[in-house]
Amino acid sequence: MERWKRIWKMLKRRPMSLLGVGLIGFFFVIAALAPVLAPPEAGSRDSYIIPQTGYSPDPVRPSKDHWFGTTEQQYDLYYGMVWGTRTAFRVAVKVVGLSVFLGVLIGGAAGFYGGWVDEVLMRFTDIVLAFPDLVLAVVIVAILGPSLDHVMYSVMAVSWPSYARLVRGDVLSVKERDFVAAARALGASDARILFRHIVPNSIYPVLVVASLSTGSVVITAAALSFLGLGAPVGYADWGQLISLSRNWIMGSSGNPFEYWHTVFIPGIAIFLFVLGWNLLGDAVRDILDPRQK
Amino acid sequence: MFGVTALLFCCLQYLSPEMRASLYIKDPRQLSQLDAVIEKYGLRKPVYVQYGIWLKQVAQGDLGYSETAKMPVADAIRSFFPATFELTVMTFFPILIIGVIFGVLSAVYRDKLLDHITRFVAITGYSLPSFVLGLLLLMVFYGRLHWFPPGRFTLDTDMLVHGDSFRHWTGLLTLDCALNGQWAAALDVASHMVLPAATLLYISVALLLRITRSSMLEELTKDYVRTARAKGVPESVVIRKHALANALIPVVTLSSLLFIGLLSGVVITETVFDFPGIGRWGVQAAQQLDVPGVLGSTMLAAFLFVLANLISDILYAVVDPRIRVGN
Numbered sequence: 001m002e003r004w005k006r007i008w009k010m011l012k013r014r015p016m017s018l019l020g021v022g023l024i025g026f027f028f029v030i031a032a033l034a035p036v037l038a039p040p041e042a043g044s045r046d047s048y049i050i051p052q053t054g055y056s057p058d059p060v061r062p063s064k065d066h067w068f069g070t071t072e073q074q075y076d077l078y079y080g081m082v083w084g085t086r087t088a089f090r091v092a093v094k095v096v097g098l099s100v101f102l103g104v105l106i107g108g109a110a111g112f113y114g115g116w117v118d119e120v121l122m123r124f125t126d127i128v129l130a131f132p133d134l135v136l137a138v139v140i141v142a143i144l145g146p147s148l149d150h151v152m153y154s155v156m157a158v159s160w161p162s163y164a165r166l167v168r169g170d171v172l173s174v175k176e177r178d179f180v181a182a183a184r185a186l187g188a189s190d191a192r193i194l195f196r197h198i199v200p201n202s203i204y205p206v207l208v209v210a211s212l213s214t215g216s217v218v219i220t221a222a223a224l225s226f227l228g229l230g231a232p233v234g235y236a237d238w239g240q241l242i243s244l245s246r247n248w249i250m251g252s253s254g255n256p257f258e259y260w261h262t263v264f265i266p267g268i269a270i271f272l273f274v275l276g277w278n279l280l281g282d283a284v285r286d287i288l289d290p291r292q293k
Numbered sequence: 294m295f296g297v298t299a300l301l302f303c304c305l306q307y308l309s310p311e312m313r314a315s316l317y318i319k320d321p322r323q324l325s326q327l328d329a330v331i332e333k334y335g336l337r338k339p340v341y342v343q344y345g346i347w348l349k350q351v352a353q354g355d356l357g358y359s360e361t362a363k364m365p366v367a368d369a370i371r372s373f374f375p376a377t378f379e380l381t382v383m384t385f386f387p388i389l390i391i392g393v394i395f396g397v398l399s400a401v402y403r404d405k406l407l408d409h410i411t412r413f414v415a416i417t418g419y420s421l422p423s424f425v426l427g428l429l430l431l432m433v434f435y436g437r438l439h440w441f442p443p444g445r446f447t448l449d450t451d452m453l454v455h456g457d458s459f460r461h462w463t464g465l466l467t468l469d470c471a472l473n474g475q476w477a478a479a480l481d482v483a484s485h486m487v488l489p490a491a492t493l494l495y496i497s498v499a500l501l502l503r504i505t506r507s508s509m510l511e512e513l514t515k516d517y518v519r520t521a522r523a524k525g526v527p528e529s530v531v532i533r534k535h536a537l538a539n540a541l542i543p544v545v546t547l548s549s550l551l552f553i554g555l556l557s558g559v560v561i562t563e564t565v566f567d568f569p570g571i572g573r574w575g576v577q578a579a580q581q582l583d584v585p586g587v588l589g590s591t592m593l594a595a596f597l598f599v600l601a602n603l604i605s606d607i608l609y610a611v612v613d614p615r616i617r618v619g620n
Contacts, residue, residue, distance in 0.1 A: 016413075130595045134560045138579035139587055219422045223561050226424050227576060242425065263432060267425035275420035282416075 007287055014286070020279025023272055031085040038082040048083055048236045050075040059245075059259045069261040071244040075234055077261065081269055083236035088273055091152055091221045096214050098156045100206060103163025104199060110164070111171030112194050122168065125161045133158045137220065141229040148231040151224045155217055162213075163206055170202030177201075204288050212281035215274040222270055238273075241266040359578060359586035366589035369574060374593065377563070377570030379467060380486055381555045384493040388555075389548060392498050393541070396505025400513065400540075401532060412506075415499035427492045427565035434488060441488045443566045489559070489566045497555060504547055509540040545612045549605040 011017050030037065040047040053065075054074045062069040068077035110121040128136070140154035174180065175198055183193050224230050225239025233240065245262030359366045399411040434441045467482045512518065513536050521531045560572035567573070571590055578586030 016416075130598045131591060135575045135579055135587075135591055135594065138576050139591075142579050142582055215420055222422055223424060226422075226561070227564065227580065229580070242428070245428065260432065263425070263428045267422075267429065270425060271417075271421050274422070275417065278416055278420050 010287055011283065014283065016279050017283030017286070020276050020281075020283060023276030024280055027085050027089070027273055027276065030082060031089050034082050034086055038079045048087065050080045050083070050234050050236055052076075052234070059262050061259075062261055068265050071241060071262055072247065073233075073244075075241075075244070077241065077265055080236045080241050081238070081265060084238045084241065084266070084269070085273075087148070087231070087235075087237045088218060088270075091148075091155075092214050092218050092277065095152050095155050095159065095217050095221065096210050098152075099160040099217075100163055100210050102156065102160040104167050104203075104206065106160070107164035107167030108171055108194055108199055111168040112175060112190070112198065118168070121164070125164050128158065129161045129165075131158065134220065134223065137224060138227065138229065141224055146229045146232075148225075148235070148237065151221050151230045154224070155220050158220075159213065159217060163209065166205055166209060167199075167202060170205060171198050174198050174201045208281075208285045208288050211284040212278070214281065215277040218270070218274050218277065238266045238270050242270070359574075359583055359589065366585050369586070370571070370589060370593055373569060373571045373574050376568065377559055377572060380489055380493070380559060380563075380568065380570060381552065383486055383490045384497070384555055385552055387490075387494055388498050388501055388551070391494075392501030393505050393544060396502045396544075397509050397532070397537060397540070399502070400506045400509035403510065411502065415502045418495040418497075419499035421496060423492055423496050423561045424565050426495060427488070427562060430488050430492060431566070441484055443488070444485055444568070485568070489562050489568055492562050492565075493555060493559060497551065501544065501548070501551060505540065505544050508543050509536060512536040512540045515539075542609075542613050546605045546609045549601045549608060552601060 011021065035047065041051050044051070052074050053070065053076065056074055057072050059069060059071050062077075068081060070076055071080070106121050106125065110118040110125075137151075137154040137158050140157055141150050144150040144153065171194075180193060180197055183197050188196075221230070222239030222242070225237050226243045228243055231237040231240050233244070242263065245259070245266070358364070359369050364372070395411045399408045402408050431443060435443060467479050467486075513532075518531060518536055521535050522528070526535075559568075559570060560576055562568070563570045563573040564576055571593065574586065575590035575594075577583070578590060
């Protein structure tokens with residue numbers, strides 16, 4: 001209770017952090033209420049598939065039937081935005097969670113065992129780090145074939161190394177501490193020492209980096225969808241919806257902004273979502289990082 | 294770098310020889326020769342043998358032929374890299390100047406209006422995906438105002454540049470056009486780079502701003518700054534001569550990494566603006582599984598990464614006399 005009070009006090013002093021919490025909360029509510037806000041059509045097998053009204057190639061401007069208008073091939077943008085929120089959360093949480101897990105596993109093992117294990121694991125980490133993130137991610141998705149799951153795997157594959165490095169450094173310093181020696185003297189197994197004693201004591205910097213990098217993970221995943229490597233056309237995914245707008249930035253003659261909604265609406269959603277995570281990440285850093293107090 | 298290419302080779306083994314061979318076949322009638330193609334490129338041999346063959350070719354200066362670029366990889370690098378380099382240079386220096394100036398101001402006027410505005414602009418830039426910003430900019434400045442078109446140059450410049458009388462001095466097109474006395478063409482090339490450069494700038498400036506600000510804030514609390522103030526040194530001199538000189542150390546060393554970040558971060562920006570650089574080529578090659586293309590572009594990136602780390606270490610020793618490499 002005391003702790004929550006302190007966090008709340010800290011948030012109140014920083015309006016930007018509060019904004020971040022508000023934004024993520026807002027998106028969370030939308031994601032949770034998706035079936036209410038945009039009820040799927042009766043009999044549809046997958047709620048994430050955006051209903052189509054016709055097959056005309058030209059986007060239609062926002063109207064009473066379609067609050068946010070439609071994209072090319074008449075996908076309802078409002079439906080896509082609402083259900084896309086769930087996709088965005090799924091990508092953010094899954095990718096960051098799995099990369100942290102992988103990073104802790106590899107970095108932890110490298111720092112804990114040292115010697116040749118450390119050498120091999122860290123050289124491998126360095127190699128992955130030396131790639132331009134996006135190009136490696138594109139190669140991986142291109143090999144596996146385009147799909148949302150593969151986008152998640154590939155973003156994870158390029159984002160774990162920074163956690164691994166961080167964890168390794170912390171484990172190296174924590175494992176020299178007395179309580180580790182004490183646990184060892186009591187006969188604890190390697191795995192127990194690593195996961196019960198060392199990792200919990202070196203996890204905070206990882207959490208800070210994780211919360212700060214969630215935004216960029218979302219951007220990378222959306223970028224892959226934008227390149228046409230993500231979910232199939234018609235799936236509720238913001239990056240995918242933006243890629244549908246690429247041909248329509250010119251508008252029609254006489255009305256250059258005719259199709260503004262196709263870029264602007266999904267673009268703003270991604271922007272606010274990422275902004276929310278970034279502001280939240282700053283707040284988490286301030287709360288967890290003792291040097292800032 | 295060996296590691297990078299070796300890892301790529303292992304990834305690509307996931308594909309069957311038939312799939313990789315199909316890249317070389319453009320005509321359905323050639324399908325019957327599938328096995329011959331697989332044989333010719335040695336696609337059924339074990340990984341390490343294929344890797345060895347590739348290394349041998351590279352050592353002989355043969356990087357292979359990129360199907361996406363429709364030219365040998367070495368030529369593709371020669372033609373795409375200067376474009377990306379030009380774009381990066383055009384972005385890098387404004388980022389340095391804006392980042393450092395506003396980073397310092399933001400630290401000096403901590404928690405004042407200017408600080409809040411600067412930080413807000415920085416974090417919004419950091420949160421904006423480059424393709425969203427790029428498309429919006431295109432919509433306004435190309436669709437509405439017709440000021441800055443996408444691509445590399447207009448048709449007229451294209452003919453001029455590939456004409457016989459045009460001399461390529463540096464490979465940097467803006468400079469080359471100017472050196473050839475073609476001012477209109479130089480302006481045309483430059484105007485094609487305004488939007489991608491602006492996109493990159495807004496998105497990348499946040500990093501430098503933050504580093505400058507936090508390092509400046511740290512220096513301002515140190516004892517020597519207090520001593521200088523106590524001695525009656527004017528505040529502007531304290532900031533410029535004392536604190537800034539020390540605060541810039543991490544900025545300088547990080548700037549070479551920023552440069553690399555820009556070089557590899559242009560991937561999406563180049564794709565959005567249809568700008569023929571390394572990034573766009575890399576993505577196209579990866580999408581179409583053009584193996585020599587992917588290897589060529591990633592090897593270049595890895596090489597630059599290593600180079601940037603080296604430069605950053607050297608700069609570190611240059612700007613900070615307390616650190617000397619070796620002795």
